[in-house]
Amino acid sequence: MRIALVAHDAKKEDLVNFTIAYERLFQGHELYATGTTGKRILEATNLHIHRFQSGPLGGDQQIGALIAENRLDLLIFLRDPLLAQPHEPDIIALLRLCDVHAIPVATNVATAEILIRGLWRGDFLWRDVVKEEQERAEGEAR
Numbered sequence: 001m002r003i004a005l006v007a008h009d010a011k012k013e014d015l016v017n018f019t020i021a022y023e024r025l026f027q028g029h030e031l032y033a034t035g036t037t038g039k040r041i042l043e044a045t046n047l048h049i050h051r052f053q054s055g056p057l058g059g060d061q062q063i064g065a066l067i068a069e070n071r072l073d074l075l076i077f078l079r080d081p082l083l084a085q086p087h088e089p090d091i092i093a094l095l096r097l098c099d100v101h102a103i104p105v106a107t108n109v110a111t112a113e114i115l116i117r118g119l120w121r122g123d124f125l126w127r128d129v130v131k132e133e134q135e136r137a138e139g140e141a142r
């Protein structure tokens with residue numbers, strides 16, 4: 001599965017600890033992250049991560065583009081609910097796209113934990129069906 005990891009500054013440590021705790025599970029998946037979040041995870045784990053721009057510089061929108069192209073299966077986005085962000089419109093747009101395309105998204109560590117356990121159990125296999133249908137539809141349109 002393709003998984004994006006994003007955390008605001010106050011939540012970065014939580015996300016780093018989360019990736020350390022579930023490192024073996026994450027190893028079997030394709031990981032993406034915004035710039036600083038990805039750097040922090042790379043420093044703390046042996047995971048391979050494709051890093052986008054930092055969130056305020058467009059990283060949230062780059063993850064949104066993955067969703068728009070049906071190339072993301074899960075977003076873990078630990079937001080800071082106590083601090084206004086300069087790029088708030090990008091954050092809202094990213095979460096909106098998750099709803100548009102029915103992408104599972106966790107915005108706090110408790111939900112992230114439930115989704116990751118679901119991933120481990122195989123609850124995300126329906127995403128493969130969605131991707132196959134999309135690829136078939138794209139093939140027919142060509």
Ligand SMILES: O=C(CO)COP(=O)(O)O
Nearest residue numbers: 034035036037054055056
């Ligand atoms: O701001 C962010 C998400 O909105 C996260 O960006 P960084 O990972 O670059 O700090």
